[in-house]
Each structure stands twice: as C-alpha cells, then as structure tokens.
Amino acid sequence: MANNIEWFVNRMNSQGGTDSDYADVLFGTIISGNPLKVKISNELVLDRTFLAITETAKKAKLNTGDGVVILRGHGNRDSHVGAQQFVVLDKIGD
Secondary structure: OHHHHHHHHHHHHHOOOOHHHOOEEEEEEEEEEOOEEEEEEOOEEEEHHHEEEOHHHHHOOOOOOOEEEEEEEEOOOOOOOOOEEEEEEEEEOO
16 A cells, blocks of 8 residues: 555655645535535535536535535646536545
8 A cells, every 4th residue: 555655645745736736635525515615614615516426426405514525627738727616526434
C-alpha cells in the first residue's frame, strides 16, 4: 500500500502544475433532501446548482443528516476559468 501511495505522489509531482490543477476530496453533511443542500463548513453550503450527483450516490438515497464524500474539481479548459465543480460521490456509512 505504501508503495502505491509513494508512486501516486511521485506521479502527481512529475506532472507539474499547481495545487488548484487537481481535485480535492471534501466531506459534507446533507442538511436538506428536497431541495438538496450539503453543508461543507460553517461558511459553505452547496445547493443543487453547484452539485453533480453520481448514480452511486443517487442509489444510496441521501437523507438529512447523512455524511457524504464530495470531489471538488477546479476549472479546466472545458469550463469557465476558476469555476469549481462539486460531485457527490457517495454516502458515508450505512
């Protein structure tokens, strides 16, 4: 496992770029199911406008209070410069 992590870190470093060129993994809590709202921090609550939901997350039947794992990607050549995209990957736990 450690060798895989070391390989991955070395691979990412060899590609160059800045931290904002890569994705971040975030954890949030569903604070509303309809309309969907996810609290990332006291300062950041995302609504459906900013969220993409994977099929896996849809099948998990997200409810208020559920923890979720979110992938945050930064803008790229196919999107607006500086735009952030948030993808709800899955529910955490049962």
